[in-house]
Amino acid sequence: MSEVLPGKEKHILRIVVLVLLTLGLSSSIYLANLYIEVHSYSGEPVESFCAISNGMNCVTVASSRYSTIFGIPVAVYGIEFFLAQIIIVAASFFRKTYWRSWLFLSNAAAILPCGALAWISAFHIQSFCLLCCVVYFVCISIAT
Numbered sequence: 001m002s003e004v005l006p007g008k009e010k011h012i013l014r015i016v017v018l019v020l021l022t023l024g025l026s027s028s029i030y031l032a033n034l035y036i037e038v039h040s041y042s043g044e045p046v047e048s049f050c051a052i053s054n055g056m057n058c059v060t061v062a063s064s065r066y067s068t069i070f071g072i073p074v075a076v077y078g079i080e081f082f083l084a085q086i087i088i089v090a091a092s093f094f095r096k097t098y099w100r101s102w103l104f105l106s107n108a109a110a111i112l113p114c115g116a117l118a119w120i121s122a123f124h125i126q127s128f129c130l131l132c133c134v135v136y137f138v139c140i141s142i143a144t
Contacts, residue, residue, distance in 0.1 A: 014089055017103065017142060021086050024138035027131040028078030031062065035073040038062045050130040061129035066120050074117065078135055081110065085142075107143035114139050 037046045038059060050058040061067060067074055085103060092099035114136045121128050 014092060014099075018086065018089050020138050020141055021082050021089065024135050025079065025082035025086065027134045027138075028075045028082055031058065031075035031129070031131050032073055032079060034058055035062045035067055035075055038067075052130065055127055056130055057127045058129040058131055060127040061121060061125055061132065064125045066117075066125060081106070082138075103142055107139045110139045111143055 034046070034048055039062075046059050048058050050056070051060075054060070069077065085106060088099050088102050117132065118128075118136060121132065
């Protein structure tokens with residue numbers, strides 16, 4: 001499909017995708033740091049710009065038992081996911097690759113776990129994480 005786009009449009013599309021991926025990566029890095037702060041044993045309350053209300057609070061989500069999978073913070077999986085995708089897109093600047101197909105497949109596969117995490121936030125934690133919603137948006141935007 002990327003062969004259909006002229007050179008300039010392909011270049012612009014790559015840059016837009018890289019901006020979205022960087023947004024997802026930045027959100028994941030912040031959330032990993034927040035997880036570390038929440039689970040440190042300092043005993044001090046953690047403050048975050050995304051602790052807006054009881055229903056929209058990244059600290060509440062990060063302190064829940066659902067913030068890890070197999071003992072690893074969910075945000076770390078996000079960091080790995082977005083770094084891998086950035087590498088795929090960056091490589092496409094230097095070599096002809098099927099980067100759009102890889103991004104679509106990986107983001108389409110990520111929609112199910114994102115949906116599951118959103119469902120857990122809504123019905124188990126009863127609080128949403130603003131930056132998690134940013135990650136969901138990035139995955140859906142790139143998959144469509």
